[in-house]
Amino acid sequence: MAEKLCAVKGMNDIFAPESAHWEWLEAKVRDLMMRYAYRNVRTPIVEPTGLFVRGLGEVTDIVEKEMYSFEDRLNGEQLTLRPEATAGVVRAVIEHNQLYDGPKRLYYMGPMFRHERPQRGRYRQFHQVGAEALGFAGPDVDAELIVMAADLWAELGLSDVTLEINSLGQPAERLAHRQALIAYLEQHADQLDEDAKRRLYSNPLRILDTKNPAMQALVEAAPKLMDYLGPESLAHFEGLRRLLDAQGIAYRINPRLVRGMDYYNLTVFEFVTTSLGAQGTVCAGGRYDGLIAQIGGKPAPAVGWALGVERILELLKAQGLLPQPPVPDCYAIVPQTEGQERVMQTLRALRRAGLSVQMHAGGPDGQGSMKSQFKKADASGARYALIFGESELAAGQVAVKPLRADAQGGLTEQSLLPLDGAEAWAARLR
Numbered sequence: 001m002a003e004k005l006c007a008v009k010g011m012n013d014i015f016a017p018e019s020a021h022w023e024w025l026e027a028k029v030r031d032l033m034m035r036y037a038y039r040n041v042r043t044p045i046v047e048p049t050g051l052f053v054r055g056l057g058e059v060t061d062i063v064e065k066e067m068y069s070f071e072d073r074l075n076g077e078q079l080t081l082r083p084e085a086t087a088g089v090v091r092a093v094i095e096h097n098q099l100y101d102g103p104k105r106l107y108y109m110g111p112m113f114r115h116e117r118p119q120r121g122r123y124r125q126f127h128q129v130g131a132e133a134l135g136f137a138g139p140d141v142d143a144e145l146i147v148m149a150a151d152l153w154a155e156l157g158l159s160d161v162t163l164e165i166n167s168l169g170q171p172a173e174r175l176a177h178r179q180a181l182i183a184y185l186e187q188h189a190d191q192l193d194e195d196a197k198r199r200l201y202s203n204p205l206r207i208l209d210t211k212n213p214a215m216q217a218l219v220e221a222a223p224k225l226m227d228y229l230g231p232e233s234l235a236h237f238e239g240l241r242r243l244l245d246a247q248g249i250a251y252r253i254n255p256r257l258v259r260g261m262d263y264y265n266l267t268v269f270e271f272v273t274t275s276l277g278a279q280g281t282v283c284a285g286g287r288y289d290g291l292i293a294q295i296g297g298k299p300a301p302a303v304g305w306a307l308g309v310e311r312i313l314e315l316l317k318a319q320g321l322l323p324q325p326p327v328p329d330c331y332a333i334v335p336q337t338e339g340q341e342r343v344m345q346t347l348r349a350l351r352r353a354g355l356s357v358q359m360h361a362g363g364p365d366g367q368g369s370m371k372s373q374f375k376k377a378d379a380s381g382a383r384y385a386l387i388f389g390e391s392e393l394a395a396g397q398v399a400v401k402p403l404r405a406d407a408q409g410g411l412t413e414q415s416l417l418p419l420d421g422a423e424a425w426a427a428r429l430r
């Protein structure tokens with residue numbers, strides 16, 4: 001036998017029943033986006049590497065060490081599997097002049113790629129749902145996005161998801177804070193770990209985000225960005241808080257909340273849970289007013305978030321909220337191949353009428369015994385067996401047998417029903 005081939009480490013295959021959970025969640029998301037009037041956008045999974053270097057920032061974790069980058073063998077172009085989708089969405093919006101007739105509310109879902117150490121809740125191919133509002137400057141749309149995410153948790157039935165917010169202010173305010181922060185950290189250089197030393201001058205804000213217990217006291221007492229914000233930034237933050245308060249959205253102000261990408265300003269937020277161990281952030285986002293100009297577009301404000309699909313599904317599972325996987329309404333038992341044309345016509349009519357019907361299909365040894373077909377019908381979870389026996393077919397009929405006591409409504413005992421006009425009785429089997 002040829003050598004077995006395996007998926008790339010940290011990248012997952014998803015089969016039923018889990019894939020049904022994915023589809024269920026995706027449908028919930030689509031419905032929510034529709035009600036908030038966010039429109040779907042689909043952008044390529046591969047982008048020019050320069051987009052992320054320019055968009056996310058050269059000294060971010062993602063660009064420094066997590067990107068899957070490669071050279072196009074045919075033309076030498078530097079390409080990258082998208083590690084996130086905001087930069088690509090912004091590129092697309094600029095390229096297609098999408099803001100010419102006013103602001104846009106967009107959403108996407110799909111795979112992202114980051115070369116991280118795989119562990120629970122952290123994969124190399126993972127999936128995000130993201131929402132972006134481009135062209136809106138006020139805190140009202142920040143609040144809208146946050147409330148929309150909170151509504152999703154509520155509609156999914158999730159508990160133990162809490163909101164943390166912060167403001168990163170504007171670049172000039174960050175610069176003043178950065179200088180104070182570097183001076184403070186330099187004074188305590190002996191307490192810095194390797195990571196912090198490396199970031200001291202490149203990305204000191206990120207040090208505040210450290211998970212190292214030995215550094216908690218140090219970062220707790222560090223200069224707070226909030227104290228460097230001017231009146232406009234503070235007004236934006238207060239505006240957001242007022243709107244969240246009015247919607248009854250609880251939050252904690254976390255002055256150390258910073259984000260992994262350089263492009264954020266003003267509002268940043270995360271939804272976190274204690275139920276998933278170390279990978280507790282299920283959704284994160286913020287304002288990125290500078291990104292559109294940075295990628296070459298006409299300056300325009302923007303804000304968005306992205307949620308981790310695997311983490312949300314994990315949380316749903318932990319809280320017992322995943323739906324039962326779907327089962328067919330009917331399993332068609334086909335003892336012989338004669339008359340299959342008629343059988344398949346009938347099944348098609350039932351499916352057109354909205355029923356889910358699984359047809360028994362033959363194997364290398366023929367159709368198999370009635371007994372084995374009934375076993376398969378049972379295992380399928382179907383509520384009815386449709387028995388297309390020779391005598392039934394000869395009489396232009398099918399025998400319909402309830403397989404489950406819980407067949408709510410519908411047929412309760414075995415009945416003979418006509419092959420012609422099956423759509424007329426399909427509804428009785430729903």
Ligand code: ATP
Nearest residue numbers: 116121122123126260281282283284306307308311
């Ligand atoms: P983390 O701090 O967990 O690395 P991040 O700040 O890198 O997260 P974002 O880039 O903001 O994450 O992505 C938004 C969301 O996508 C995260 O909150 C998380 O739920 C999910 N996510 C990020 N990276 C991964 C990954 N490697 N595997 C699974 N989900 C991920």
Ligand code: MG
Nearest residue numbers: 061114116260
């Ligand atoms: Mg990360």
